[in-house]
Amino acid sequence: MRRGQIPASIWRWPDGPCRGSCWRADHIGWRWRCGSYVVVQKYLHDLDAWSKVPTPRQEEIVGRTKIDNVELDDDDWPRKSHKTLAIIVDADGNEHDILRDNMPFERPGQREFGTYFIGYSRRLWMIAKMLERMYVGDPPGAYGRRLDFSTPHTGVTFFAPSRPTLEMLVQAAQKKLAAT
Numbered sequence: 766m767r768r769g770q771i772p773a774s775i776w777r778w779p780d781g782p783c784r785g786s787c788w789r790a791d792h793i794g795w796r797w798r799c800g801s802y803v804v805v806q807k808y809l810h811d812l813d814a815w816s817k818v819p820t821p822r823q824e825e826i827v828g829r830t831k832i833d834n835v836e837l838d839d840d841d842w843p844r845k846s847h848k849t850l851a852i853i854v855d856a857d858g859n860e861h862d863i864l865r866d867n868m869p870f871e872r873p874g875q876r877e878f879g880t881y882f883i884g885y886s887r888r889l890w891m892i893a894k895m896l897e898r899m900y901v902g903d904p905p906g907a908y909g910r911r912l913d914f915s916t917p918h919t920g921v922t923f924f925a926p927s928r929p930t931l932e933m934l935v936q937a938a939q940k941k942l943a944a945t
């Protein structure tokens with residue numbers, strides 16, 4: 766394995782500032798208020814191919830500079846960057862963020878390098894929209910070039926109830942148990 770091939774974050778990018786706080790599900794009734802959807806996808810990367818891509822081109826694909834993580838304006842580029850495809854704006858012009866907590870992993874013996882994408886949002890449609898923009902492309906066909914280097918293998922969506930909801934469920938179960 767070449768030097769520098771196992772990054773802290775597998776793509777060797779710093780964590781960006783865009784970790785939104787809008788992650789509590791609040792549209793599905795008070796009982797589930799403050800819970801969050803959690804979307805997890807396992808990606809495997811072709812790091813040999815990625816490491817051959819010159820840094821300016823990598824930055825174009827991601828939409829941020831590599832060393833200092835400065836956002837790049839890709840309005841004039843032929844293809845939208847990962848960053849731009851991940852920007853979701855609603856009908857009123859409001860931009861919506863998700864909370865991301867990606868987890869890089871590796872099995873060097875098997876030459877397996879990957880990332881678990883882990884995204885939290887109270888609005889599942891937002892992550893679905895991001896995925897649609899990345900996979901179908903905007904315009905359709907102009908998919909995110911990140912996908913030329915990373916392949917999704919598994920994916921799952923959870924709903925994580927809030928701590929008060931879980932406590933309430935435990936208390937209700939304990940009460941029931943005590944009464945029997």
Ligand code: HEM
Pocket residue numbers: 776778779780781782783806808827829834836847848849851852863865880882884892895896915
């Ligand atoms: C192999 C999987 C992925 C890799 C390696 C990856 C990598 C990156 C990198 C390097 C950045 C820029 C640095 C940062 O802001 O943290 C970024 C930003 C981002 N990614 Fe991903 N990403 C992956 C999958 C996804 C998926 C599946 C989604 C959404 C469904 C997503 C949503 C975002 C968002 C919202 C941003 C912030 C964009 C902004 O700058 O406003 N990413 N990602």
